[in-house]
Amino acid sequence: MQIIVQKTLMKLMLVCTRICLRLCVILWVCAAPAYSADLEGIRFGENSDHTRIVIDASQAIKPRTFMLADPYRLVTDLPQATWNSKQDVKALGLVSGIRHGLFTGDIYRLVLDLKSPAVMASSFALAPNGRYGHRYVIDIKPTSRQSFLAEVQKTRPLRPVSTETASVPFNPEAKKRVGGKRVIVLDAGHGGPDPGNLGVIGVHEKVITLKIARAVRDELQRTGRYDVYLTRDRDIFHKVRERFRIARRRGAELFISIHADAINKPSVKGGSVYNLSETASDKEAARLAVRENKSDVIAGVNLEEADDEVSGILIELAQRETMNYSAQFAEILVGELKREIPMLRRAHRFANLGMLKAPDVPSVLLEAGYLTNKKNARLLNSKDGQKRIARAVRRAIDRYFNQMAALGR
Ligand SMILES: [Zn+2]
CATH class of the missing domain: 2.60.40.3500 (Immunoglobulin-like)
Known part of the structure; x- marks a missing residue:
């Protein structure tokens, strides 16, 4: 009897040793850095x-x-x-x-x-x-x-495939909410070889937009009502159109692209919210669209690449409805932001912005303020400023979806 017990124990120890060895190999392989x-x-x-x-x-x-x-x-x-x-x-x-x-x-x-x-x-x-x-x-x-x-x-390079976007499965059914959660995609503007505006405090727009996006994500996730995704959670580039593609693939019900503006007048400060429109609402909005749409050029993207993602959708029909919802959300967002951070006098604006062109996802672009104004730049780069923006965005999203729910959507 004792011998049998001993043999079983020995076998058990052998098996344990083997499992440990295998685990070690797996851990070693995972921890070993890829060639770089x-x-x-x-x-x-x-x-x-x-x-x-x-x-x-x-x-x-x-x-x-x-x-x-x-x-x-x-x-x-x-x-x-x-x-x-x-x-x-x-x-x-x-x-x-x-x-x-x-x-x-x-x-x-x-x-x-x-x-x-x-x-x-x-x-x-x-x-x-x-x-x-x-x-x-x-x-x-x-x-x-x-x-x-x-x-x-x-x-001419072959059409580059972004591994990050390709890894997001296209799921048109995603809008049928699982567990009642609404899907929100937040887009931290710029990234990688496109740094965006350089603020007077020496911090680039791409750094600030990511900080704000993370703060908004955390605030929204805490409510338990939203599934929130970022188009990027590190310093990496995405093409302008790739940004809304990610939103579509996630089945987003709302897409918010986050930016921070610059102008050659250091006294100008305040945020604004943009909707898509063929014609700009004013000269400054037109200039902004030129700057923001330049992202691909700055990062060295070959603009001749075919863009076929949106073809095949009944764009006009979908887009009209989407634009109405986008405008409703922008109005609500401006109101909530005014309670937390300085905003421009005419804060709801329109411009032809490439990242807002998803035909079926209501989208806004938030210019959180001016990096060319010292006080404004400091606010956007501070934890307090980011929290204020996050609170305002959360309240606006709550109100927007309450309205949607009242309409049975
Ligand atoms: Zn920007």
């Missing part, structure tokens, strides 16, 4: 008419480079790379500006603005030497507009 190169900086050099761009990295990198016209840009995509540098990159020679950031799930993107048309004269990798580590060198030289345009065609 650290980008350690970008340097520029001038040599006769050539401009040299040197990317420093922790290991050998193989960028993919292409050109875009109007404005002239050179875009370099680095798969599996992360920026790991505090260096303040200064453009030089044929390059007039540079932006960088996470473009999709695993591609780090550098966007170089060119002063005039230029093409790649050569590009090559360099192995470490005594002074430098791994480098990738791109030499560019001036060219005519015509040959630049030819280069644009030649280097």
Whole structure:
């Protein structure tokens, strides 16, 4: 009897050891970082008419480079790379500006603005030497507009698929609420290589919009009445239209794109709420639409890519109803925001904004205030300011859906 017990115990111990070993392997695999190169900086050099761009990295990198016209840009995509540098990159020679950031799930993107048309004269990798580590060198030289345009065609990228959007399943049934919860999608404006406006307090719009979006999400989730999704919960780029696609795929009943404005008058402060309209409500709204719609250009998106997501929907019918609901929500939101933060005198405005074009999801764009006004920028960047906005948005959403419920929707 004792021997049988001992044998069983031994077997049990063996099984336990095996399970432990397997667990360790699984944990080790999960914890091990995926292959990723650290980008350690970008340097520029001038040599006769050539401009040299040197990317420093922790290991050998193989960028993919292409050109875009109007404005002239050179875009370099680095798969599996992360920026790991505090260096303040200064453009030089044929390059007039540079932006960088996470473009999709695993591609780090550098966007170089060119002063005039230029093409790649050569590009090559360099192995470490005594002074430098791994480098990738791109030499560019001036060219005519015509040959630049030819280069644009030649280097055309394949349509990039955002892994983040693709991972969101399209679910038209989602609007049939599970557990009575309404679905809200919050869109933190800008991100990755598109930083948005730079505030007088030195913080970019993309940072502030994400803080506000998170505060609003937390406030809404605490009520237990809403399922809330963010289009991004980190510093990553989404195309303008991808933002409302995420809302549609989530089956959202409301989409709020969050931004912060800038103007060359430091005294101007206050928030505003925008609805979609072909014609802008005023000059400033028209200028704002130009700025906000520029996001794709800033992040180096090829605008010629076909956009077929919305075709096949009875746009006119759906859009008319959607626009009515969008306007109702905007009115309520302006009223609630006025109780918490400074708002512009005419705070409900209209503009042709790409992110508001979902034909079947009521949408508004909230410009929470001006980053060019010190007090306003500080408020938006503060926990208190973010909480105030979150409270106002929550009350507005409650009121809006109460109205909807009264209409049997
Ligand atoms: Zn913005």
